[in-house]
Amino acid sequence: MSSLMKKTNLNSKLNSSNKKTEVENPFYDPSLQKRHAHARRFKYFTMGSIIFAISFLVFFLGDMIVKGMPAFQQSYMLIDVTYNEKTIDSTRKAIDKKYRRIVSRAWLRDIPAMVEQDPSLMNTTQTSWVLVNHQVDQYMKGHYYKIKDKYLQTIKEKQAAGELELHFNTIFFTQGDSKIPENSGIKSAIIGSILTLIVTMVVAFPLGVMTAVYLEEFAHDNYWTQFIEVNINNLAAIPSILFGLLGLAVFINLFGVPRSSPLVGGLTLALMTLPIVIVSARAALRSVPDSIRQAGYGLGLTKIQVVQDHVLPLAFPGIMTGSIIGLSQAMGETAPLIIIGMIAFIPDSPDSIFQAATVMPAQIFTWAGMPERAYVERTAAGIMVLLSILISLNALAIYLRKKFEVNW
Amino acid sequence: MKPFELKTRHSDLKEQFIRFLLFSAAAVSILTTFGVLFSILFEAIEFFQMRSFWYFITGTEWSPGVADSKFGALPIFSGTFIITFIALTVALPIGLGSAIFMSEYASFSLRDKLKPLLEILAGIPTVVYGFFAAITVAPAVVNFFQIFGIDASFNSALASGIVMGIMIIPVISSLSDDVIRAVPDSQRKASLALGMTKSETIKAIVLPSALPGIVSATLLGVSKALGETMIVVMAAGMRPNLSWNMLEDMTTVTVRIVDALVGDHEFNSPDTLSAFALGLVLFIVTLVLNIMSVALIRKFKEKYKVNTL
Numbered sequence: 060m061s062s063l064m065k066k067t068n069l070n071s072k073l074n075s076s077n078k079k080t081e082v083e084n085p086f087y088d089p090s091l092q093k094r095h096a097h098a099r100r101f102k103y104f105t106m107g108s109i110i111f112a113i114s115f116l117v118f119f120l121g122d123m124i125v126k127g128m129p130a131f132q133q134s135y136m137l138i139d140v141t142y143n144e145k146t147i148d149s150t151r152k153a154i155d156k157k158y159r160r161i162v163s164r165a166w167l168r169d170i171p172a173m174v175e176q177d178p179s180l181m182n183t184t185q186t187s188w189v190l191v192n193h194q195v196d197q198y199m200k201g202h203y204y205k206i207k208d209k210y211l212q213t214i215k216e217k218q219a220a221g222e223l224e225l226h227f228n229t230i231f232f233t234q235g236d237s238k239i240p241e242n243s244g245i246k247s248a249i250i251g252s253i254l255t256l257i258v259t260m261v262v263a264f265p266l267g268v269m270t271a272v273y274l275e276e277f278a279h280d281n282y283w284t285q286f287i288e289v290n291i292n293n294l295a296a297i298p299s300i301l302f303g304l305l306g307l308a309v310f311i312n313l314f315g316v317p318r319s320s321p322l323v324g325g326l327t328l329a330l331m332t333l334p335i336v337i338v339s340a341r342a343a344l345r346s347v348p349d350s351i352r353q354a355g356y357g358l359g360l361t362k363i364q365v366v367q368d369h370v371l372p373l374a375f376p377g378i379m380t381g382s383i384i385g386l387s388q389a390m391g392e393t394a395p396l397i398i399i400g401m402i403a404f405i406p407d408s409p410d411s412i413f414q415a416a417t418v419m420p421a422q423i424f425t426w427a428g429m430p431e432r433a434y435v436e437r438t439a440a441g442i443m444v445l446l447s448i449l450i451s452l453n454a455l456a457i458y459l460r461k462k463f464e465v466n467w
Numbered sequence: 468m469k470p471f472e473l474k475t476r477h478s479d480l481k482e483q484f485i486r487f488l489l490f491s492a493a494a495v496s497i498l499t500t501f502g503v504l505f506s507i508l509f510e511a512i513e514f515f516q517m518r519s520f521w522y523f524i525t526g527t528e529w530s531p532g533v534a535d536s537k538f539g540a541l542p543i544f545s546g547t548f549i550i551t552f553i554a555l556t557v558a559l560p561i562g563l564g565s566a567i568f569m570s571e572y573a574s575f576s577l578r579d580k581l582k583p584l585l586e587i588l589a590g591i592p593t594v595v596y597g598f599f600a601a602i603t604v605a606p607a608v609v610n611f612f613q614i615f616g617i618d619a620s621f622n623s624a625l626a627s628g629i630v631m632g633i634m635i636i637p638v639i640s641s642l643s644d645d646v647i648r649a650v651p652d653s654q655r656k657a658s659l660a661l662g663m664t665k666s667e668t669i670k671a672i673v674l675p676s677a678l679p680g681i682v683s684a685t686l687l688g689v690s691k692a693l694g695e696t697m698i699v700v701m702a703a704g705m706r707p708n709l710s711w712n713m714l715e716d717m718t719t720v721t722v723r724i725v726d727a728l729v730g731d732h733e734f735n736s737p738d739t740l741s742a743f744a745l746g747l748v749l750f751i752v753t754l755v756l757n758i759m760s761v762a763l764i765r766k767f768k769e770k771y772k773v774n775t776l
Binding site: 330 | 492599
């Protein structure tokens with residue numbers, strides 16, 4: 060007791076502000092206040108870390124939107140264009156001399172094609188909205204630009220007259236890649252992505268589901284099965300770039316699949332997606348209750364019939380959900396595709412899975428490496444398109460899961 | 468035919484065929500793993516027939532593409548190590564903090580909202596992170612250190628390390644959260660009943676119990692950071708640089724693999740094959756990390772008899 064008293068005395072010297080509590084409660088330990096303060100700090104630390112992670116996400120998405128939004132608009136200028144034999148021969152002459160450094164080269168290049176499409180244009184002078192080059196476009200958007208003073212004068216006059224405006228950028232969605240920034244779009248990359256992912260799913264989905272059915276419904280628990288399981292786990296953990304090395308060494312060099320084609324890209328991605336499909340399909344199969352199987356056997360069905368007619372249909376929504384998530388991961392993958400040459404400059408959309416193609420993340424990568432300032436906004440816009448597709452895919456997966464979820 | 472014998476020879480054969488088909492599908496996954504291993508191994512062996520293995524491991528000069536090309540990968544390994552280390556310093560406190568908040572402090576409904584939100588971070592394609600690192604973070608790092616009069620490279624290891632760290636936050640937080648929640652509640656209650664504060668309970672009781680799982684999550688994060696390609700290709704440098712200064716540009720194993728295979732080299736030249744030698748190192752290291760991680764998780768599962776992980 061005396062020692063306790065001594066301690067209390069000592070503590071009262073240290074901690075005079077809490078005299079009242081101390082007197083009432085002999086078990087009061089002044090260090091408690093410190094400990095509670097510490098507990099609070101710790102809680103704030105954990106809260107802070109998750110707030111940091113989420114605010115990063117918000118900042119990051121905001122940054123992409125701010126950088127990417129300008130790309131959805133493109134500057135056009137209203138000028139007279141003359142179409143005749145001479146201007147088709149030398150398209151620069153179709154427009155007034157003072158506009159030649161303002162109008163886009165890509166637009167001028169297309170004049171013969173325009174006349175071919177609409178022969179009535181021949182030998183007329185039309186006043187139309189014309190695509191301007193990327194420096195003028197950057198000026199219009201208030202970014203850094205490099206334009207000579209004499210052209211800047213013309214541009215300002217046009218702008219004041221309301222004949223130089225920002226319109227919605229259709230080129231971005233209807234054109235392929237281009238070395239001329241204002242003429243580049245994401246269409247061929249989207250088509251390349253679709254073709255690649257079709258190959259991926261055609262290979263990975265059946266293989267993954269069959270593997271899952273084998274492991275869940277047929278395999279006995281022996282070393283061989285365990286070996287397969289360990290293998291699938293390892294497969295999921297192999298860095299994606301190494302699949303690119305496999306694609307290069309096996310698919311391209313050994314089997315002679317055309318380089319840069321959606322076929323080789325799809326096959327490579329299929330091997331990466333396989334473990335995701337297998338794991339989710341197994342989980343879906345496992346969630347089907349045994350009573351369903353036993354009822355089937357009770358009615359005299361064979362094992363295959365039970366699996367095919369009862370277990371698989373019931374597990375199907377779960378399998379779909381997992382496959383869509385796998386698909387969205389494959390869609391964002393870049394590293395292995397770089398190795399197998401899918402970052403080539405591809406202005407035209409591929410027609411088949413054997414032609415050279417590029418995919419959306421690879422297109423983003425290519426644009427990110429371009430020196431022109433105009434590509435920065437296109438990169439960010441490409442990212443916005445890619446992210447919105449990924450988010451819709453994941454939302455679809457969540458919707459499917461919610462809709463078909465069965466609580467057995 | 469007897470009335471109950473509906474099974475015919477035909478259907479028997481069909482069943483066997485389907486069974487065989489399913490089995491072959493399962494075998495493909497094994498084929499893939501060995502495909503990856505052997506395709507890398509054979510080319511790497513070819514490389515080591517041309518160049519010394521010892522110099523590859525210990526040499527400090529990496530100069531492909533020149534007449535007297537040298538392949539000493541030490542500066543590449545050190546660059547990879549430093550960037551991974553930076554990533555881990557970012558990801559470990561934030562990831563673990565988030566996991567503790569989600570499992571110990573947040574209500575169930577809040578946790579159900581937070582976890583998918585964090586996992587969006589894992590779903591963002593790495594090429595997007597790479598762009599973000601190169602265009603937003605790297606200039607910010609340079610500007611920040613300019614205030615103190617320190618020159619930082621625009622391809623600094625720090626910028627790519629930070630972004631990579633943010634990328635692996637969900638890897639660490641997700642698994643750690645599951646593991647921490649799997650620690651039996653009786654342990655927490657016993658500790659609280661003895662008068663420990665909540666934070667003391669977490670630090671002295673919960674975290675030590677969950678340690679194998681947390682280490683396992685960290686190893687997974689490290690393995691992911693080592694194999695990460697796009698962020699470093701876009702934001703880190705190309706120059707093999709043996710230095711401790713994380714404001715300098717550095718290169719990583721994955722950057723050199725991409726660099727060796729994207730150029731117009733002949734396939735059987737040591738320049739190209741060096742990519743496979745680096746790939747082999749990457750494969751072995753990530754495989755070992757993954758096996759260790761799985762073993763630790765299994766140990767944790769056995770100790771607390773949980774099956775939900």
